[in-house]
Amino acid sequence: MVVSALRKEGGRGEDGLPGVLDRLKAQFGDRMSQGAEIRRQHANTTNWLPNEPADAVVFAQSTEEVADIVRLCAEARVPVIPFGTGTGLEGHVNAPLGGISIDLSGLNRILAVRAEDLDCTVEAGVTRHQINDHLRDQGLFFPIDPGANASLGGMASTRASGTNAVRYGTMRDNVINLTAVMADGSIVRTGGRAKKSSAGYDLTRLLVGSEGTLGVITELTLRLHGIPEAIAGGVCSFPTVEDACNATILTIQSGIPVARIELLDTLMVRATNDFAKLGLKETPHLFVEFHGSSASVKEQSELFGEIAASLGGGEFVWATRPEDRSKLWHARHEAYFAAKGLRAGASVVATDVCVPISRLAECVAETTVDIEQSGLIAPIVGHVGDGNFHVQLLIDIENAQEVAAAEHFVGRLNERAIAMEGTCTGEHGIGQGKRKYMKLEHPSGLPIMRAIKQALDPLGILNPGKIFPDP
Amino acid sequence: MVVSALRKEGGRGEDGLPGVLDRLKAQFGDRMSQGAEIRRQHANTTNWLPNEPADAVVFAQSTEEVADIVRLCAEARVPVIPFGTGTGLEGHVNAPLGGISIDLSGLNRILAVRAEDLDCTVEAGVTRHQINDHLRDQGLFFPIDPGANASLGGMASTRASGTNAVRYGTMRDNVINLTAVMADGSIVRTGGRAKKSSAGYDLTRLLVGSEGTLGVITELTLRLHGIPEAIAGGVCSFPTVEDACNATILTIQSGIPVARIELLDTLMVRATNDFAKLGLKETPHLFVEFHGSSASVKEQSELFGEIAASLGGGEFVWATRPEDRSKLWHARHEAYFAAKGLRAGASVVATDVCVPISRLAECVAETTVDIEQSGLIAPIVGHVGDGNFHVQLLIDIENAQEVAAAEHFVGRLNERAIAMEGTCTGEHGIGQGKRKYMKLEHPSGLPIMRAIKQALDPLGILNPGKIFPDP
Numbered sequence: 044m045v046v047s048a049l050r051k052e053g054g055r056g057e058d059g060l061p062g063v064l065d066r067l068k069a070q071f072g073d074r075m076s077q078g079a080e081i082r083r084q085h086a087n088t089t090n091w092l093p094n095e096p097a098d099a100v101v102f103a104q105s106t107e108e109v110a111d112i113v114r115l116c117a118e119a120r121v122p123v124i125p126f127g128t129g130t131g132l133e134g135h136v137n138a139p140l141g142g143i144s145i146d147l148s149g150l151n152r153i154l155a156v157r158a159e160d161l162d163c164t165v166e167a168g169v170t171r172h173q174i175n176d177h178l179r180d181q182g183l184f185f186p187i188d189p190g191a192n193a194s195l196g197g198m199a200s201t202r203a204s205g206t207n208a209v210r211y212g213t214m215r216d217n218v219i220n221l222t223a224v225m226a227d228g229s230i231v232r233t234g235g236r237a238k239k240s241s242a243g244y245d246l247t248r249l250l251v252g253s254e255g256t257l258g259v260i261t262e263l264t265l266r267l268h269g270i271p272e273a274i275a276g277g278v279c280s281f282p283t284v285e286d287a288c289n290a291t292i293l294t295i296q297s298g299i300p301v302a303r304i305e306l307l308d309t310l311m312v313r314a315t316n317d318f319a320k321l322g323l324k325e326t327p328h329l330f331v332e333f334h335g336s337s338a339s340v341k342e343q344s345e346l347f348g349e350i351a352a353s354l355g356g357g358e359f360v361w362a363t364r365p366e367d368r369s370k371l372w373h374a375r376h377e378a379y380f381a382a383k384g385l386r387a388g389a390s391v392v393a394t395d396v397c398v399p400i401s402r403l404a405e406c407v408a409e410t411t412v413d414i415e416q417s418g419l420i421a422p423i424v425g426h427v428g429d430g431n432f433h434v435q436l437l438i439d440i441e442n443a444q445e446v447a448a449a450e451h452f453v454g455r456l457n458e459r460a461i462a463m464e465g466t467c468t469g470e471h472g473i474g475q476g477k478r479k480y481m482k483l484e485h486p487s488g489l490p491i492m493r494a495i496k497q498a499l500d501p502l503g504i505l506n507p508g509k510i511f512p513d514p
Numbered sequence: 515m516v517v518s519a520l521r522k523e524g525g526r527g528e529d530g531l532p533g534v535l536d537r538l539k540a541q542f543g544d545r546m547s548q549g550a551e552i553r554r555q556h557a558n559t560t561n562w563l564p565n566e567p568a569d570a571v572v573f574a575q576s577t578e579e580v581a582d583i584v585r586l587c588a589e590a591r592v593p594v595i596p597f598g599t600g601t602g603l604e605g606h607v608n609a610p611l612g613g614i615s616i617d618l619s620g621l622n623r624i625l626a627v628r629a630e631d632l633d634c635t636v637e638a639g640v641t642r643h644q645i646n647d648h649l650r651d652q653g654l655f656f657p658i659d660p661g662a663n664a665s666l667g668g669m670a671s672t673r674a675s676g677t678n679a680v681r682y683g684t685m686r687d688n689v690i691n692l693t694a695v696m697a698d699g700s701i702v703r704t705g706g707r708a709k710k711s712s713a714g715y716d717l718t719r720l721l722v723g724s725e726g727t728l729g730v731i732t733e734l735t736l737r738l739h740g741i742p743e744a745i746a747g748g749v750c751s752f753p754t755v756e757d758a759c760n761a762t763i764l765t766i767q768s769g770i771p772v773a774r775i776e777l778l779d780t781l782m783v784r785a786t787n788d789f790a791k792l793g794l795k796e797t798p799h800l801f802v803e804f805h806g807s808s809a810s811v812k813e814q815s816e817l818f819g820e821i822a823a824s825l826g827g828g829e830f831v832w833a834t835r836p837e838d839r840s841k842l843w844h845a846r847h848e849a850y851f852a853a854k855g856l857r858a859g860a861s862v863v864a865t866d867v868c869v870p871i872s873r874l875a876e877c878v879a880e881t882t883v884d885i886e887q888s889g890l891i892a893p894i895v896g897h898v899g900d901g902n903f904h905v906q907l908l909i910d911i912e913n914a915q916e917v918a919a920a921e922h923f924v925g926r927l928n929e930r931a932i933a934m935e936g937t938c939t940g941e942h943g944i945g946q947g948k949r950k951y952m953k954l955e956h957p958s959g960l961p962i963m964r965a966i967k968q969a970l971d972p973l974g975i976l977n978p979g980k981i982f983p984d985p
Contacts (some may be wrong), residue, residue, distance in 0.1 A: 159872040202712040213710050231958040237868040238900045239684050240937035241673040244963045248719035269769040298740040339810050397708040401630040429709045466711035487702040492715045498969030
């Protein structure tokens with residue numbers, strides 16, 4: 044409804060766009076581009092969703108500049124699409140109605156690190172590697188680690204998580220407050236730095252996960268964690284994917300505070316072996332890591348070892364030296380590129396779902412059968428401690444038949460997860476790609492979300508065509 | 515603005531109320547009361563805020579009944595005030611514009627406990643004692659423990675926390691999804707049971723803390739925790755309140771996963787000694803508790819012991835037997851009644867603030883000086899591991915001068931906390947009592963909150979006169 048209002052009222056700037064472009068050029072000069080290649084790079088490039096470029100890209104450098112751009116676009120009813128690093132997997136940065144892409148990579152200052160409060164304040168374009176490199180000397184880290192070196196603003200926008208979420212939570216839990224530019228160009232700061240507050244509506248968590256449709260996040264205060272005294276980790280093979288899932292379920296149910304517990308199915312192990320020369324046995328594996336004091340890490344490892352053994356787990360191979368651990372987790376984070384190696388010339392389309400932990404083994408097992416039956420090449424990898432897993436579909440995206448088969452498969456996967464009281468996305472977000480599942484997952488919540496969108500962005504200029512299915 | 519629209523348009527049912535009362539009587543019979551005493555009991559009774567009764571109280575027994583009531587009230591523009599146990603501390607259950615108080619204590623069914631997923635689903639009137647009594651046999655517990663035996667719906671509405679929040683989080687972190695009746699009588703379920711989701715706006719966390727102003731919570735799915743293998747706890751005396759605060763700060767900064775760390779100042783220790791016969795030395799104390807495996811609990815206790823000793827902490831007195839531990843924490847939870855004993859006939863007005871942990875010692879120290887200078891009798895007690903503390907003001911609420919002095923004191927306390935990047939309420943909520951600090955704490959956020967309120971409750975019938983300051 045919001046989107047069509049924009050269209051009817053001359054959206055994508057049929058009236059207003061030329062004036063907006065002129066004024067942006069005047070204010071930003073070389074930091075504004077209408078070049079085709081720049082515009083293409085700022086639209087979707089990660090999967091089969093079409094590349095839908097904005098009319099121009101502006102490289103902003105401050106919250107105030109973002110506010111200037113949004114105000115200008117609001118006056119002319121021109122869409123605004125926030126851009127971090129472009130690594131979103133559901134078409135979040137596409138501009139289906141044209142408009143202005145705001146590249147936030149120039150908002151890259153680390154404004155404060157307060158070790159005494161275990162928090163920091165950064166601009167939205169700071170990436171997760173950048174903040175962790177900066178923090179390392181202080182014995183602190185920021186745990187959220189999606190596969191890509193994404194921007195923290197983008198990670199907040201999609202409510203990202205990663206391998207550490209089972210222990211440290213997601214962006215939902217690790218953003219203390221944020222600054223955002225709202226649809227009218229006003230600047231909002233959502234709260235203070237107290238660890239908890241009961242003062243009014245939780246605007247922080249309303250904006251986290253809103254995918255740029257309610258405001259453009261420009262600054263964040265994040266919760267930090269001390270680098271643990273001891274870290275131990277390694278890999279364990281299992282006879283079947285179900286055994287590996289059941290070991291995960293038991294680990295979580297036993298309350299072992301595992302820091303990471305990641306599943307790789309046989310195909311993913313093969314791909315990772317090829318890509319990262321890990322030399323693992325070609326059966327399903329769990330990659331695990333424990334954080335704590337030396338004593339606690341030892342205890343956790345032993346408990347996990349007992350669970351794994353009870354489910355036919357092979358010998359637990361420790362990665363005790365930091366460089367071995369690094370190699371292991373680097374390989375895990377490169378799953379996308381590893382998978383790519385399984386089929387020359389294919390694209391990797393990564394999809395994700397999340398289910399209650401008790402349904403994990405069942406959901407993965409049914410999905411495995413579905414992959415076999417569909418004939419797709421599609422390794423499974425995932426943050427199984429949260430009940431969250433990914434299927435990496437290897438597709439020739441120029442082949443309409445393959446894309447259609449993959450889309451059908453993704454549909455069945457999403458419906459399966461939702462039927463198990465789970466979600467069609469644990470961490471990637473809805474973007475364009477998963478809009479059609481919103482009604483199934485949120486039959487009663489969707490009208491409330493629409494009402495909030497309408498209230499905070501009445502002209503529908505903020506990242507139109509995302510989250511909400513067409514009415 | 516919303517409130518005054520309701521007034522202008524015949525709110526408090528100058529036109530609609532009689533019809534609503536008739537229809538409620540017809541549907542609910544004896545479960546609807548207009549008796550003065552019932553109405554008084556369902557309005558504010560916990561402090562100096564006036565008792566402002568609703569026009570009638572309805573004892574609902576299901577989500578559908580709540581929806582019926584809200585729909586009726588919406589048609590007639592009559593206010594709806596949700597009531598759990600009436601233990602809110604900021605006038606949340608008052609009916610300044612009259613209307614219908616919905617007593618939710620009859621929604622007291624535990625609908626499901628899923629030990630395999632560490633979650634449960636309960637109706638909103640279930641209390642925290644009720645759920646924990648029910649869970650005990652299964653080795654599980656729900657950690658959030660405000661002083662009172664509040665209802666879980668009420669606790670969600672005020673984003674409550676308590677002594678365990680430093681380890682287990684607040685209601686924000688422990689509500690997985692909820693069911694609410696919205697302002698038009700529609701029933702919304704905010705999500706599934708997956709541990710995380712990136713599918714759309716976070717309606718769960720928008721409703722948690724919204725104090726009945728956006729919807730009436732009728733059902734909740736809550737995160738449960740395993741009862742730890744080992745629990746150890748005890749008390750430690752300190753020379754000054756600042757030393758106790760600094761010990762807390764160091765404990766948190768060291769990453770010790772303390773389960774509880776509670777400050778009692780000298781006056782509070784005296785009150786607790788009198789009330790619960792604890793026989794503690796009359797100096798400031800920390801009450802602490804550690805959860806984990808035997809080895810981890812031992813390690814945590816030793817680390818805390820070293821920190822305490824470095825700050826002049828007296829001998830650490832262990833409560834090793836469960837009954838001793840129970841006595842200790844029971845005494846802590848009875849702080850309200852203990853404080854009452856300090857001044858015969860006085861009322862206890864409990865106020866709370868929360869600051870970043872690095873500012874805790876400073877904030878408590880300045881507040882202590884302020885108490886001395888103001889001549890108030892006001893012990894301090896708090897969840898200091900979160901930077902959250904309470905001042906229990908002992909006031910003759912019939913004495914206007916005393917009330918004015920106390921109000922001034924509370925104002926200074928709130929302004930101090932906000933100036934330290936904290937909040938005017940860590941866990942009690944805004945209600946009526948703290949509305950005037952919302953603009954100071956949320957100068958840019960308040961208009962956004964108003965826009966959301968207007969969008970989801972355009973008639974302003976849901977708990978009017980709460981959270982928002984008069985325009």
